[in-house]
Amino acid sequence: MASITLQGITKTFGDVTAVRQMELAIGDGEFFVLLGPSGAGKTTTLRLIAGIEGPDHGRVLMNGDDVTNVAPAHRDCAFVFQQYSLYPHLTVFDNIAFPLRSPLRRTDPAEVKRRVREVAELLHIESKLERKATALSGGEMQRVAIGRALVREPRVFLMDEPLSSLDARLREELRVELKRVQQRSGATVVYVTHDQVEATTLADRIAILEAGAIQQVGTPQQIYREPDSLHVAQRLGSPAINVLPAEWFEGSCHPLAAHVAIRPEDVELSHGNGQASFQVIECSLVKHLVVAERAGVEVRSRRMFEHALAPGSxxxxxxxxxxCLFFDQSGRRLAAPH
Ligand SMILES: Nc1ncnc2c1ncn2[C@@H]1O[C@H](COP(=O)(O)OP(=O)(O)OP(=O)(O)O)[C@@H](O)[C@H]1O
Ligand SMILES: [Mg+2]
Structure with a gap:
């Protein structure tokens, strides 16, 4: 297993800067998640770690050794690609077994069989082992691709949205399995997703990525409770954090604050009327959520009454x-006022 360090990595494609001066230190045995919207540079970062791309500037280190110029095969990373890439002419068995039979590894056939079966069972594809890879559904193909990574014991697993093509139940089940495999093997995993539930349940630490730049790195708890910026605050949490105008907090507010943000579970709720009251837009006992509005600002609360509130009440x-979290005009977090 290995630690990974990215030092001042920049990668451009023509006039697009996919990754910008990235500094990242991923610990040995860490489950590290890159979370960010489409185009943020997540896949590019994984490809740079694997050595499939070379950086314009900066260095990639594994266990402290500079591997910037080391070929992918010698970096020993198992990659699960965003678009599953199987060998169509091979069976499921042979696809999963493929890395074990490479000239670099040459595994004993009985051992290959044992490992492939074990992984296939884990991923619920044991009945499909003799099929051609082309005769599978998308979700099954993706599981074969995951199987091909798990069958090895690489230094690093790189996984690019590996569960995104699966249905909700299977996704949940495999999420638990992936975490278990990682904990048992002590593997270093760098895992890309734009799904915040996946990120927060799997990660030891998360890096929030935006336009090729890291916004913040921390445990799910740190990112959720102590976001450095409004942007990061809005990345985690469903329903999203409330962003309220600072004028509502006169006197109790930071003097430089432009926005005050508060999580829906922290917003207290009472019956009310008069000037300071809000009009209910939605109240769902099932979702455990009240949404109400005043002067064009919506507020979400997860504190509920015993009974539903009628819209308009x-x-x-x-x-x-x-x-309350305080942010300046540019979205930077401000210290809480005393
Ligand atoms: N081979 C390439 N040639 C040109 N531009 C590229 C190439 N690969 C990536 N890019 C650009 O770099 C930026 C980052 O792309 P990347 O694939 O890393 O994003 P991502 O975070 O993985 O997005 P998604 O969630 O959509 O997969 C994008 O603007 C993309 O268009
Ligand atoms: Mg991608």
């Missing part, structure tokens, strides 16, 4: 100061 919100 009046409620009051209370925003406990200890849960």
């Amino acid at each position: 009046a409620v009051r919100f209370h925003f406990p100061p200890q849960h």
